[in-house]
Amino acid sequence: MTAPTLRLGRADVRAAAERIADHIRPTPLLPCQPGLRLKAEHQQRGGSFKFRGAANALLGTPATAVVTGSSGNHGIAVATLGARLGIPVTVVMAEAASQAKAAKIRDLGATVVAVPGGVAARERHARDLAARTGAFLLPSSDHDLVVAGAGTVTLEILTDAPDTAALFVPTGGGGLLAGACLAALDHPVRVIGVEPAACRRYARSLAAGHPVELPPPDTVADGLRGQRPGEVPFPIIQHRVDDLVAVSDEDINHALDLLRRNGVNAEPSGAVAFAGALRAGWHADTVAIVSGGNTTPKGLP
Structure with missing residues (x-):
C-alpha cells in the first residue's frame, strides 16, 4: 500500500x-x-486536552461566530475561549451526551442545541447550521489546526x-x-x-x-x-x-x-x-x- x-x-x-x-x-x-x-x-x-486544539483554531482563524459539534469537552473549550475572545458560540450535542457537560457549556455563555442520534447526526446538524448562519464551523477533531x-x-x-x-x-x-x-x-x-x-x-x-x-x-x-x-x-x-x-x-x-x-x-x-x-x-x-x-x-x- x-x-x-x-x-x-x-x-x-x-x-x-x-x-x-x-x-x-x-x-x-x-x-x-x-x-x-x-x-x-x-x-x-477547560478540563481537557481539547483546549489546545480549540485555541489553535480560534487564534488562527478569523471568526465572528462559531458553531461546533461536541460530546462535551471540546464544547467546554470553545465556549471558554469564545467568552474570552467575545465570539458567540453554538455547541451541537447529541441528546444522549452528558447533561452535566451541556450545563457547563451553557454556564460559560454558549448556546447548546441537542439533536437526536449519535455523533454522525450531530456533525451533520453542526455543518448545516454553520452553512445557514455563516458561522465558522470548528470540528472537534477533523480540522488541521485542531x-x-x-x-x-x-x-x-x-x-x-x-x-x-x-x-x-x-x-x-x-x-x-x-x-x-x-x-x-x-x-x-x-x-x-x-x-x-x-x-x-x-x-x-x-x-x-x-x-x-x-x-x-x-x-x-x-x-x-x-x-x-x-x-x-x-x-x-x-x-x-x-x-x-x-x-x-x-x-x-x-x-x-x-x-x-x-x-x-x-x-x-x-x-x-x-x-x-x-x-x-x-x-x-x-x-x-x-x-x-x-x-x-x-x-x-
Missing part, C-alpha cells in the same frame, strides 16, 4: 505550540506505576521525557492520536491508540484501507463515541500509528477507579489510555495520556 501524503507535519505542531503558549497550561507528567507516567491533561484549562494543537500534548511529552519509548493515546475522533503521530514523526516512540471496544472505528477503517462509519456506540467513555474517522486525522494515523488496542467498559472503569484512588480526577474517557496500558502491558519509559477530567461532584461523566 502506498503511504499517504501528509499535508501536516511536526512544524505545524511547533507553530501551534507558539500560537497557544499564552493561553494553555503546560501539564505535568505524574508518576503512576514503575515505568509508567501519566500526562495530566485533566489539569488543562489536530496540530492537539499534537502539542505529545510535543510536551517528548520535550520533557525524550526517552519515552511508548505512548498510549485515547482515541475517539482521532484528533489527539493524529496530533501525537505528527509530533512523533521523527521520534522512535511507539504510538499506541486506545479505542473503546464498542467503537473501534479506526481499527476497522485501517483494516479496510479507508474510513468506515459505525452505528452509534454504547460506551462509558462518553467523549470517545465517534462513529467515523475524520478526513484530516485518518491519513496521519494510517501513516504513523504503531498499534491500536481495544478496552472494554470494565477495563475503563477499573482504570478510572485506580486513577481516582491515586488522586487523579479523570473522567471515563480520560482513563482509556491508562486502561490500554494496563491491558496491553508496558515496559520502561511509557506514558499514558489522561485526556480529561470534566466530572460532576459525584464523579459521573
